[in-house]
Amino acid sequence: MTTLPEVTAGADELSIWPASTSRLPHGGLAVGGVSLAEVADRFDTPAYVLDEGEVRARCRTYRDAFPEAEVMYAAKAFLSRAMVRWVDEEGLGLDVCSAGELELAVTAGFPPERIVLHGNAKSPRDIGAALRLGVGRIVIDSASEIARLAAAVGPGGHQKVLVRVVPGISAGGHEKIRTGTDGQKFGLSLTDGSAQHAVARVLGQPQLELVGLHCHIGSQITEVKPYVAALRRVVGLMARIRDAHGLVLPELDMGGGHGVAYRPGEPALDLTALARGLRGELASACAAAGLAVPRLAVEPGRAVVGPAGVALYRVLSVKHTGDRVFVAVDGGMSDNPRPALYGVRYAPRLVGRHSGAEPRTATVVGRHCEAGDVLAADVELPGDIRPGDLLAVPVAGAYHLSMASGYNMIGRPPVVAVADGAARLLVRRETLDDFRGRDVGA
Numbered sequence: 001m002t003t004l005p006e007v008t009a010g011a012d013e014l015s016i017w018p019a020s021t022s023r024l025p026h027g028g029l030a031v032g033g034v035s036l037a038e039v040a041d042r043f044d045t046p047a048y049v050l051d052e053g054e055v056r057a058r059c060r061t062y063r064d065a066f067p068e069a070e071v072m073y074a075a076k077a078f079l080s081r082a083m084v085r086w087v088d089e090e091g092l093g094l095d096v097c098s099a100g101e102l103e104l105a106v107t108a109g110f111p112p113e114r115i116v117l118h119g120n121a122k123s124p125r126d127i128g129a130a131l132r133l134g135v136g137r138i139v140i141d142s143a144s145e146i147a148r149l150a151a152a153v154g155p156g157g158h159q160k161v162l163v164r165v166v167p168g169i170s171a172g173g174h175e176k177i178r179t180g181t182d183g184q185k186f187g188l189s190l191t192d193g194s195a196q197h198a199v200a201r202v203l204g205q206p207q208l209e210l211v212g213l214h215c216h217i218g219s220q221i222t223e224v225k226p227y228v229a230a231l232r233r234v235v236g237l238m239a240r241i242r243d244a245h246g247l248v249l250p251e252l253d254m255g256g257g258h259g260v261a262y263r264p265g266e267p268a269l270d271l272t273a274l275a276r277g278l279r280g281e282l283a284s285a286c287a288a289a290g291l292a293v294p295r296l297a298v299e300p301g302r303a304v305v306g307p308a309g310v311a312l313y314r315v316l317s318v319k320h321t322g323d324r325v326f327v328a329v330d331g332g333m334s335d336n337p338r339p340a341l342y343g344v345r346y347a348p349r350l351v352g353r354h355s356g357a358e359p360r361t362a363t364v365v366g367r368h369c370e371a372g373d374v375l376a377a378d379v380e381l382p383g384d385i386r387p388g389d390l391l392a393v394p395v396a397g398a399y400h401l402s403m404a405s406g407y408n409m410i411g412r413p414p415v416v417a418v419a420d421g422a423a424r425l426l427v428r429r430e431t432l433d434d435f436r437g438r439d440v441g442a
C-alpha cells in the first residue's frame, strides 16, 4: 500500500477511534497508516479492520496498570491466531470458554499453563481438551461438575481449579450481561451458601487443587465501585474458608467486564482507578481478616480489542420514508448483532470522500430480512449520503466477529490487520463455498 501523508486527527469525534487514526485529504481516514478506502477496495466490504498496534498498546496499558497481577485476555471477545500471538508476546494470559477457543489458542502456540477455562456448562469435549492440553486453571461454575471433573482427571491426576462466586452485586451495561447477582445462570451464590458448599466438595476431591476464587460481575461496566464491593465480599469468603478448612487461597480472579465508550463522550472504565481500587481494597480487606494477600487476576476482553477494531460497510441504498432516512449497508445484524441484542448505539461516519452537505438524521440499517436489523438509529450523516459511499463504525473489535452469524447466507466478513502502513488478511471472508461445503445432505 502507498505511504500516506500524516495529518493529525485531533477532533473529539475521533476520540473513540484507534490512536493511530489520522485524517487524509478529501475526507479519507487512515488507521495503522492504511487508508480505510484502500482496505475497502482491496478486501471488499463489509470488513473488520483491526489495528495491531492498538491491541498491543492496550495489552501494555493493562500490564502497566496491573504490574503485580495476572492479566488474562478474554478470548470470547475476538480470537484468531494472530491475536493469540499478540497476546502471548505482550505477556498476557488467556481466558477461554470452549474446546474451540482453547484448541485454536494452543495450536497457535499459546502456553496452556497460562490459560484458564470457563463455562457454566462445560461439555465432555471441553473438559477432555482442557485436561489433554494441560490448561492452568479450570473454573468450577456448578456443584454438579465437581465430581464429573474429578472423575475425568482420574485418581492419579491433578488439576488446579478456582470456584466462581456470585457476590450479589449488580453491575453491567445491559441486563443480558449482568452476572454478579443471584437469579442468573453463572457461578455459585455467596448469599445462599452454594459457594461455600462447592468449596467443601472440591476439597473432598484429592485430584482437584483449589487455588482460589473467581468472580465476574458482568460486562461493559464503567465504574470501579462494584468491583471493589465484589472484591470485599469475595475476600470475606476467603476468610471463612480459612476458618472452616484451614486453607489460605493464593489466587483471586476478579474477571473482566471493563467498559469502553462506543460513542464520543460516553464513559469508559478508568483502568488506573480500577487497579488502585482493587489493590487498595485487597490490601485492607486481607489485613482486616488476617489473610495473606492473594495474587490478583483480571480478564479483560472488550477493553483490549474493542476500540482497536473498525467495521467497514458500503452503502447499498438510501431510502426516504416519511420523515425518516434509511441508509442501508452491505452488512448488518449478521456481522454486528449488538444493537439488536443490547440496544448498543454506535457512531458510524462517512469515509473516503469529503461532503460539504449539511448533516441530517439518518438510520443506518443492514441488508437482512428483519425490520430490527438496525446498526445505528438516528445518527447524523451528511445529507448527500448515497449508494457507493463507505461507512466506518469504530469500536467494532470485540463481540462482532465472535458473535457473527450465517444469517441470510451473506457470510461473515474478513478481518484485516493494519500496522505500520501495511494491511494483511487475518481471517478470510466466509463465502458461498463455505456454506455449500457444510451442506452435506442429499
Ligand code: LLP
Binding pocket: 074, 076, 077, 095, 118, 177, 216, 218, 219, 220, 255, 256, 257, 258, 299, 300, 301, 302, 303, 338, 342, 398, 399, 403
Ligand atoms: N471473564 C468472564 C468469565 C466472562 O464471562 C467475560 C465476558 C469476560 C471475562 C470478558 O468480559 P469483557 O471484559 O469483554 O466485558 N456479548 C456481550 C458481552 C458478553 C460478555 C460475556 N463474558 C457484548 O457484546 O457486549
